[in-house]
Amino acid sequence: MRLELRDISKRFPGVLANDKISISADRGKVLGMLGENGAGKTTLMNILSGLYKPDSGQIFIDGEERVFNDPVGAIQAGVGMVHQHFMLVPVFDVVEAVALGAETVKDAVGTFDRAAARKRIVELSEQYKLDVDPDAKIQSLPVGVRQRVEIIKALYRHSDILVLDEPSAVLTPYETEELYTIIRSLAASGTTVIFITHKLNEVLEVADDIVVLRRGRVAGKADPKTATRQQLANMMVGRDVELIVPKGPAKPGEVVLHLEQVFVRDDRLEMAVNGVDLDVRAGEIVAIAGVQGNGQTELVEAITGLRSADSGSITIGGRHVEKSSPRGVSDLGVAHIPEDRGRDGLINPMTVAENYILDSYHKAPYSKNGVFDLKAVRERAAQGVKDFDIRTPSIDTTAGSLSGGNQQKVVVAREFSVPVQLVIAAQPTRGLDVGSIEYIHRRLVEQRDAGAAILIVSTELDEVLAVGDRIAVMFDGRIVGILTGDDATYENLGLLMGGASFGGGVAA
Amino acid sequence: MNRLKAFLRRAAVPALSVVTALLVGAIVIVLTDFEALAKIGSDPARALFWVETVNGKTVISGALGGVVNAYGAMLSGAFGDPGRIITALQTGKERDIATAIRPLTETLVATMPLIFTGLAVAISFRAGMFNIGGGGQLMIGALGATITAIMLAGQVPSPVILIAALTVATLAGGFWGFIPGFLKARTGAHEVITTIMLNYIAALVVFFALRSPTLRAAGSTSPVSKNLSPIVDVPNIINLPNIRLDYGFVVALLMAVAVSWLLFRTTKGFELRASGFNLTAARYAGMSAGGSMMLAMALSGALAGMGGGFMVIGTVGQLTLDLSGSIGFTAIALALLAGLRPSGVVMAALLFGALTNGGKLMGVQSGIPFDLLVFIMALVIMFVAAPGLIRSIWRVKVAKPAPEIAAVTPTGAPTV
Numbered sequence: 033m034r035l036e037l038r039d040i041s042k043r044f045p046g047v048l049a050n051d052k053i054s055i056s057a058d059r060g061k062v063l064g065m066l067g068e069n070g071a072g073k074t075t076l077m078n079i080l081s082g083l084y085k086p087d088s089g090q091i092f093i094d095g096e097e098r099v100f101n102d103p104v105g106a107i108q109a110g111v112g113m114v115h116q117h118f119m120l121v122p123v124f125d126v127v128e129a130v131a132l133g134a135e136t137v138k139d140a141v142g143t144f145d146r147a148a149a150r151k152r153i154v155e156l157s158e159q160y161k162l163d164v165d166p167d168a169k170i171q172s173l174p175v176g177v178r179q180r181v182e183i184i185k186a187l188y189r190h191s192d193i194l195v196l197d198e199p200s201a202v203l204t205p206y207e208t209e210e211l212y213t214i215i216r217s218l219a220a221s222g223t224t225v226i227f228i229t230h231k232l233n234e235v236l237e238v239a240d241d242i243v244v245l246r247r248g249r250v251a252g253k254a255d256p257k258t259a260t261r262q263q264l265a266n267m268m269v270g271r272d273v274e275l276i277v278p279k280g281p282a283k284p285g286e287v288v289l290h291l292e293q294v295f296v297r298d299d300r301l302e303m304a305v306n307g308v309d310l311d312v313r314a315g316e317i318v319a320i321a322g323v324q325g326n327g328q329t330e331l332v333e334a335i336t337g338l339r340s341a342d343s344g345s346i347t348i349g350g351r352h353v354e355k356s357s358p359r360g361v362s363d364l365g366v367a368h369i370p371e372d373r374g375r376d377g378l379i380n381p382m383t384v385a386e387n388y389i390l391d392s393y394h395k396a397p398y399s400k401n402g403v404f405d406l407k408a409v410r411e412r413a414a415q416g417v418k419d420f421d422i423r424t425p426s427i428d429t430t431a432g433s434l435s436g437g438n439q440q441k442v443v444v445a446r447e448f449s450v451p452v453q454l455v456i457a458a459q460p461t462r463g464l465d466v467g468s469i470e471y472i473h474r475r476l477v478e479q480r481d482a483g484a485a486i487l488i489v490s491t492e493l494d495e496v497l498a499v500g501d502r503i504a505v506m507f508d509g510r511i512v513g514i515l516t517g518d519d520a521t522y523e524n525l526g527l528l529m530g531g532a533s534f535g536g537g538v539a540a
Numbered sequence: 541m542n543r544l545k546a547f548l549r550r551a552a553v554p555a556l557s558v559v560t561a562l563l564v565g566a567i568v569i570v571l572t573d574f575e576a577l578a579k580i581g582s583d584p585a586r587a588l589f590w591v592e593t594v595n596g597k598t599v600i601s602g603a604l605g606g607v608v609n610a611y612g613a614m615l616s617g618a619f620g621d622p623g624r625i626i627t628a629l630q631t632g633k634e635r636d637i638a639t640a641i642r643p644l645t646e647t648l649v650a651t652m653p654l655i656f657t658g659l660a661v662a663i664s665f666r667a668g669m670f671n672i673g674g675g676g677q678l679m680i681g682a683l684g685a686t687i688t689a690i691m692l693a694g695q696v697p698s699p700v701i702l703i704a705a706l707t708v709a710t711l712a713g714g715f716w717g718f719i720p721g722f723l724k725a726r727t728g729a730h731e732v733i734t735t736i737m738l739n740y741i742a743a744l745v746v747f748f749a750l751r752s753p754t755l756r757a758a759g760s761t762s763p764v765s766k767n768l769s770p771i772v773d774v775p776n777i778i779n780l781p782n783i784r785l786d787y788g789f790v791v792a793l794l795m796a797v798a799v800s801w802l803l804f805r806t807t808k809g810f811e812l813r814a815s816g817f818n819l820t821a822a823r824y825a826g827m828s829a830g831g832s833m834m835l836a837m838a839l840s841g842a843l844a845g846m847g848g849g850f851m852v853i854g855t856v857g858q859l860t861l862d863l864s865g866s867i868g869f870t871a872i873a874l875a876l877l878a879g880l881r882p883s884g885v886v887m888a889a890l891l892f893g894a895l896t897n898g899g900k901l902m903g904v905q906s907g908i909p910f911d912l913l914v915f916i917m918a919l920v921i922m923f924v925a926a927p928g929l930i931r932s933i934w935r936v937k938v939a940k941p942a943p944e945i946a947a948v949t950p951t952g953a954p955t956v
Contacts, residue, residue: 338824359826370824379818390814391825399807406805 033094033110033192034058035080035224040089042075049075050086051248057193057241062215062225064239064256066232068268068465069435072248073228077195080226081113082106093193112191114182116198122171127153129170130185156187161217176207183214193224200234201463204323205493205526212238230268230465232261232275233494246270269467275498277473279480282501285314288454288485289335294344296330303342304330306509314453317476317486319500320511321493323529327509328489329371332458335487336368337361349453362391364454367447367479369440371458371489377443380432384424385413387431388446412449420445421471437468444475455479458489473499493525507531554877554884556930557923558891565916566607569908573603610908617901618894620644638780643897645778645785649855651893653678655792656847657871658878658885659799660717660840665880666803667836668816673720673735674844675868676742677713681845682852683746684712686765686859689852690755693771701772706849713845714838716742721837725830731837739868747861757858765852765859774854788850793886795843800882802839812836844868873921892917 036056042049049072057063067073078084080091082100091098093109100106106113120129131149138145153166162180170178179199186194196215200208215225215238227239235242235256242254244267252267265273289312296305304327312318322328333339335346337358346353348364362368370376378387389398389409397408413427422441424434431442440460447455457476461469476499480486490496496503503515505528513528515521571577579587589604600608620643628640657674664671671677685705692701720734750756750763757766774786803809815822815832823829852859874892878884899913923930930936 336824357826358824362826368824375818376820376824379814379821381817382814386810386814390821393810394807402807404805404807404810 033224034092035111035193035226036092036095037076037080038090038092040076040079040086040091042072042079042084042086044075048248050079050089052089053245053248053250055243055250057224057226059192059224060219060222061240062219062227062238064235064242065226065228065245066230066235066242066264066268067228067245067251068230068467069437070247071245071268073245074197075248076245077113077197077226077228080106080195081111107189107191110190110192111195112186112189112193113195114179114186114197114199116201118175118178118182120170120178120181120185123169125169126164126166126173126181126184129181130188134189152188153184156184160187160214160221162214174207176203176210179203179207179211180214183218187223192222193226194218195226195228197228198230199227200229200231204491205529208234232264232466235264236261244268265466268465273466273470274474275466275470277470277477277498279477279499282316282480284316284501285483287311288314288349289487290345290347291331291335292345294331294334294346295342296327296334296339297342298330304509305334305341307344308506308509308511310504310511312454312485312487314483314485315480316501317480317488317499319488319490319496319503320506321490321496321500321503321525321529322506324491326506328458328506331506332368332371332456332489335361336366336456359391365450365452367450367452367455367457367484369443369447369455369457369460371462373436373439373443374432378431378439381430383428384417384422384431384434384442385409385427387442388413388416388427388449390446392446392450416442416445416449420475437464437471440464440468440472444472448475448479452479452484455484455486456489457486459491460488461490461492461495469495493522496525497522505529550879550881550884552936553927553930554879554888554920554924556934556936557877557920560923560930560933561916561919562611564919565912566611568912568915569607569610570603573606576601576603576606606906606908610902610906610912613905614895614898614902614913616898617643617905618647618898634780638782641778641780642782643901645783647890647894647897648789649784649893650897651889652789652792652855653847653851653867654871654874654889654892655789655796655886656850657844657867658874658889659792659795659882660843660847661871661875662878662880662882662885663799663803663812663843664717664836664840665875666816667812667832668819669721669724669833669836669840670732671717671720671735671837671840672732672872673717673738673742673841673868674871675864675866676735676739677716677841677844678848678851678864678867679742679746680716680841680848681709681713682848682859682863683749684845685709685849685852686755686768687749689768689771690766698772702774702853705772705853706846709849709852710842710846713848714842716845717841718834718838721834724837725833731833743861746859750859750861755859763861767858768853769857772853773857774850784855786850786854788854791850792847795846796882796886799843803882808835844871870917873917877920877924 034056038054039052040050041052053076055063065073075084079086082103082105098109100109121132124132127146127150130153136145136148137143150166156162157164162184164177164180164184170181173181183194199211203211215227219225227235229235236259239256242256242259242264244251244254244264246268251270254264261275265275291308291310294305294308295303298304308331320328330339334341337353337356337360341354348361348366351364353361374380379390393399397405399405410427417424417427420441422445423438431439434442455476460476461472464472476486476488488496488499497520503520503525504511505513505525507529508531515524576587587602589602591598591600620640625640628636657678660674660677661671685708688705688708689701692704716738720731720738723729723734724731747763750765755765757764774788776783776786777790778785803813811822811827811832812835814825815827815829819829848863851863856863870892874888875885878888895913895917899910902908903910
């Protein structure tokens with residue numbers, strides 16, 4: 033079905049989330065909707081799915097105006113939504129989870145007709161190549177499969193217009209490829225797909241048309257056949273951005289971080305890091321690439337003192353840190369940007385100022401003899417907010433109310449507020465938009481040029497290729513190859529991440 | 541101005557919760573006055589609200605009149621009669637003044653231990669430790685003070701006994717709080733379970749101790765200690781007959797200032813709050829999670845123990861098995877009502893102290909049982925726990941994020 037949104041506006045207290053947005057998508061086409069966090073994508077889709085009512089504007093489906101009073105109305109009109117966070121009952125099996133709320137009954141008592149539901153789910157999964165075991169429990173399924181269940185759920189309700197909100201955020205690169213295949217087959221059979229994302233590659237890969245939103249307005253439309261990543265990024269941010277932060281060649285100096293035959297166990301006491309050898313020198317950025325769950329997290333925790341290594345030697349600036357506490361490591365001049373800023377890096381209910389001093393609160397100038405010098409705290413925090421361009425109403429705002437990009441800037445500002453010899457950055461730009469990614473990368477390169485050794489752990493190939501001077505690929509707890517210069521390509525990285533050995537790389 | 545605004549925004553829900561609870565209490569009074577309501581058909585005025593003069597006295601009756609009587613009695617029980625206080629002050633007769641201000645001072649006497657235990661709960665909750673053991677820590681503190689006073693009686697000057705008894709009370713309570721903190725930090729034992737169990741153990745320890753003839757009141761068969769006031773007594777603020785209000789209340793206020801300073805101005809307090817909000821992030825920041833747990837619980841126990849000490853050598857004057865009563869649990873309620881802020885604890889303790897003390901006179905004068913106050917206090921807590929309900933009843937605007945914040949919320953849509 034053809035979908036058209038005309039002049040949709042929606043105002044929330046203090047912010048115009050959607051300002052006369054008009055978009056349209058033809059039957060059987062994929063519309064890629066691109067925009068930074070806060071551009072109004074989600075608001076627009078919530079209007080389309082009946083969660084919000086627009087202040088003004090109209091929705092047309094096949095030329096006929098429709099008004100949705102609630103999500104049920106939208107579903108009846110054929111609009112299906114796959115949310116970023118899945119809405120499935122974990123203890124249900126696939127048939128139950130899909131049929132929930134749209135159960136077919138087989139008698140007057142209302143007994144659930146499981147066989148009929150199961151039959152239809154099997155049909156749908158065959159028709160659209162959505163490979164799912166209808167009898168598996170949701171909680172036993174990997175996220176990629178859960179997403180397929182969500183898509184089946186929408187199709188089960190006869191959705192002809194399918195909205196996917198940031199569908200790749202939780203997927204591995206391989207699962208993302210599978211998702212593209214599914215989207216193409218859905219479109220081929222006549223479903224209209226709206227694909228919301230802030231990742232440039234994805235819209236170029238899978239969309240038939242691209243619309244870019246910025247600050248609640250349509251910033252422009254583009255044709256994926258001719259548009260470039262750079263054009264789309266500039267349109268999204270509203271200025272010229274650098275997708276790859278410019279940096280000169282690395283000038284490696286002394287070895288700062290030295291790992292020798294490091295073995296680390298995970299929480300289940302299984303060996304997660306299986307003998308890693310790696311050197312990171314002053315003035316270079318070493319990026320560890322790899323699919324999530326190949327021991328990167330445990331390795332970082334061992335280096336930063338949060339987890340003790342099973343065996344092996346870890347030195348920072350020549351000092352052994354195998355037995356050090358997190359504070360002991362941090363006192364050596366090690367900045368740690370943790371993997372999950374909301375859980376590990378910030379205390380959301382505390383203020384920006386308090387988070388800014390979170391790991392140096394016990395030192396001068398913030399405190400003396402255990403008592404805070406509030407003036408110094410406020411001055412320094414205000415300076416950090418200014419230096420790192422943190423967009424916050426004040427330093428007394430809670431960290432949790434900031435956007436993801438600004439939260440990460442608080443973490444980075446804090447970690448770089450003291451002189452560092454080593455930076456450990458785990459997934460430093462996860463979930464951030466183009467503008468923030470550029471900013472964080474720029475800061476990391478600055479630290480490198482100032483002589484720090486930088487270790488970045490990332491699952492994003494674009495990121496490791498953009499900032500890494502050397503790229504170490506981790507697979508199954510080992511460094512399976514180190515790529516530099518011309519060897520560092522998507523193809524070689526992909527092979528190594530999948531476990532193949534690479535002839536040109538030198539296993540260090 | 542901004543500070544005032546911030547205060548009003550914070551205080552709106554608790555204050556309206558109290559008002560709502562009192563209104564619900566009023567409805568209950570009306571609906572349970574069956575004698576009056578029975579007359580609703582024949583004489584609606586008498587059934588609802590009737591004022592008459594009997595033997596020169598104004599008498600209010602009827603179901604609504606019952607509310608006026610009950611709450612009126614509660615108010616004068618809690619704060620005294622202003623007219624009478626002024627008259628007494630004008631005549632200057634000690635006995636009259638004492639009688640007139642006694643309701644007010646008794647409210648402060650009831651408030652004192654609530655401030656101590658409320659602060660104890662606030663400090664532990666701030667650190668993410670759910671100390672349910674305030675009552676037990678108070679009892680152990682009181683026991684420590686009692687033993688110290690009786691042991692030192694007649695051997696050293698009474699100011700020394702005073703200091704010693706309070707020190708021992710604080711240390712003993714602190715130790716009793718430290719135990720669950722230590723168990724949690726070292727073994728992961730949940731503090732809710734251990735503190736509840738330690739409440740029972742504390743009660744039994746006191747019971748055993750009071751079997752000793754050294755401690756027990758001479759000639760008494762029930763487990764109560766000797767009267768401690770001849771040995772040691774916290775000095776009174778006002779020296780009038782029958783007035784018990786002593787400097788324990790002042791120390792309680794000072795402790796509120798101290799706890800506030802500790803939590804918000806010191807690095808230890810920062811560690812406690814950080815660990816309480818997010819243990820993982822605190823660990824990443826290099827803080828010792830176990831250390832914060834033990835410190836918070838020890839401080840919490842110390843405050844409760846100090847409160848117990850001030851009770852036995854001050855306002856109550858002896859150790860009894862029911863000394864702590866329901867203070868430990870009331871403290872949890874009032875600390876939550878206070879939003880875990882020390883200044884809020886003082887205000888909430890005053891409120892609960894006034895309700896408790898005023899409720900006694902209400903029970904005597906109006907025939908509405910004291911239990912109604914327990915009912916009202918429970919409602920206050922329920923309403924505080926359901927701020928959405930209070931906001932919708934009173935049409936208070938939902939606190940909206942500043943536009944700058946709304947514009948940067950990750951989803952692009954402010955949460956509604």
